[in-house]
Amino acid sequence: MTRHDLPNGMIRATDATGTTPGYMPGFGNDFETEALSGALPQGMNSPQRVNYGLYGEQLSGTAFTAPSHQNERTWCYRIRPSVKHSGRYQPVDLPYWKTAPHIPQGVTSLGQYRWDPVPHTDQPLTWLTGMRTMTTAGDVNTQVGMSSHIYLVTESMVDAYFYSADSELLIVPQEGRLRFATELGVIDLAPQEIAIIPRGLVYRVEVLEGPCRGFVCENYGQKFELPGRGPIGANCMANRRDFKTPVAAFEDREVPSTLTIKWCGQFHQCEIGHSPLDVVAWHGNYAPVKYDLETYCPVGSILFDHPDPSIFTVLTAPSGVEGTANIDFVLFRERWMVMEDTFRPPWYHKNVMSEMMGNIYGQYDAKPQGFVPGGMSLHNMMLPHGPDREAFEKASTADLGPEKLDNTMSFMFETRFPQHLTEFAGREAPLQDDYVTCWDGIEKKFDGTPGLK
Numbered sequence: 001m002t003r004h005d006l007p008n009g010m011i012r013a014t015d016a017t018g019t020t021p022g023y024m025p026g027f028g029n030d031f032e033t034e035a036l037s038g039a040l041p042q043g044m045n046s047p048q049r050v051n052y053g054l055y056g057e058q059l060s061g062t063a064f065t066a067p068s069h070q071n072e073r074t075w076c077y078r079i080r081p082s083v084k085h086s087g088r089y090q091p092v093d094l095p096y097w098k099t100a101p102h103i104p105q106g107v108t109s110l111g112q113y114r115w116d117p118v119p120h121t122d123q124p125l126t127w128l129t130g131m132r133t134m135t136t137a138g139d140v141n142t143q144v145g146m147s148s149h150i151y152l153v154t155e156s157m158v159d160a161y162f163y164s165a166d167s168e169l170l171i172v173p174q175e176g177r178l179r180f181a182t183e184l185g186v187i188d189l190a191p192q193e194i195a196i197i198p199r200g201l202v203y204r205v206e207v208l209e210g211p212c213r214g215f216v217c218e219n220y221g222q223k224f225e226l227p228g229r230g231p232i233g234a235n236c237m238a239n240r241r242d243f244k245t246p247v248a249a250f251e252d253r254e255v256p257s258t259l260t261i262k263w264c265g266q267f268h269q270c271e272i273g274h275s276p277l278d279v280v281a282w283h284g285n286y287a288p289v290k291y292d293l294e295t296y297c298p299v300g301s302i303l304f305d306h307p308d309p310s311i312f313t314v315l316t317a318p319s320g321v322e323g324t325a326n327i328d329f330v331l332f333r334e335r336w337m338v339m340e341d342t343f344r345p346p347w348y349h350k351n352v353m354s355e356m357m358g359n360i361y362g363q364y365d366a367k368p369q370g371f372v373p374g375g376m377s378l379h380n381m382m383l384p385h386g387p388d389r390e391a392f393e394k395a396s397t398a399d400l401g402p403e404k405l406d407n408t409m410s411f412m413f414e415t416r417f418p419q420h421l422t423e424f425a426g427r428e429a430p431l432q433d434d435y436v437t438c439w440d441g442i443e444k445k446f447d448g449t450p451g452l453k
Helices: 389-397 423-428 435-439
Strands: 002-005 011-014 023-025 031-034 055-060 073-078 090-092 112-115 131-139 144-153 160-164 168-182 185-189 193-197 203-219 243-246 257-263 266-272 279-284 289-292 313-318 325-337 354-362 376-379 403-415
Touching (some): 131 354, 131 376, 131 423, 144 325, 144 403, 168 354, 185 193, 185 289, 203 325, 203 403
Parallel strands (some): 160 257
Antiparallel strands (some): 002 011, 031 279, 055 073, 090 266, 144 203, 160 203, 168 193, 168 203, 257 266, 325 403, 354 376, 354 403
């Protein structure tokens, strides 16, 4: 491998032809990558002396004694050990980024809610200052639950770096393009893609094309993994080969910088004299990853009935209760609808999970009006919801030939815990006060006459 300079000054590996590989395919794989030839030790993890005068260091994403099929760690070979990227920390205030437990006074979370897209402003915003928490659930101190956010980003982080000790972040862009320059490599992210940044990984966020807006699921619990397919078998849904992990990249820059840490819901910052993105080589299975949502292969009914939305799960973060997720990330994308004698949109229901939805683009089939790209909706646990009158009437009377559900991509952050609105969600975000009236027009059709129709 040879070196290749990126526009932001990072150096990453290239193959023998001089082209930049960029990413390695696979989810949960054990990868190895080096930005300088010979930087990665072979046959052992911690040699007495590492080539190039590098330091060996392990980043552990699970307990040392976690079962082997769950154990995640990465060995890093870096210019300085991480203790040199740390100093005396001072509290910093990021007032719009909230962490569970957070139950503000005077904000009611009991209800069905929908928001228009949070608008851009003239205020310059970075990844940290532009984060707007919508809901929180669970308790970060016991490492269960999640929070959902909207991000608004107009400016790159300059000589500034961040990591969360609280959580891994699932990032869902809706507008604009971002670059995540991490300790383990570079991820460029655009709408219709997602990325996962692991807990404890240092990174910087740059704007490639702005302004940028999107959604974030902050996972306090066990890491996201692929759902078990059960009788579906080995294929379809999200396939491992379509996930991409970046090749090694590093910076050797002596420049005054800041490192901000999120720890138990509080933010602290220290001053350092260099870039902490100095991992020249690494191997392991604890790493950032991106995924193209266009490669998700939906599975559904081909005769009658509408399956449970869990059939569209892309990623799941397990809880202590088998089959009941801490978080499910569910995708509703284009697909064929072919069911006979069936009400095809999602049916009316209430359930134990709470559902925060976001619209990436297009029109959601159960809510043809009002749920616009960039918007969000919340249907909390055990609160009824379902199609509005227009969707119900259309689906109940339609000629049921094969139909392509097109121009649509929405998603759901679903959790076993109730989601509590923040002050921002309840008082500042563009809440649609009339959303609950979307069901007012539903008519009583019962007449006591036997028969289905």
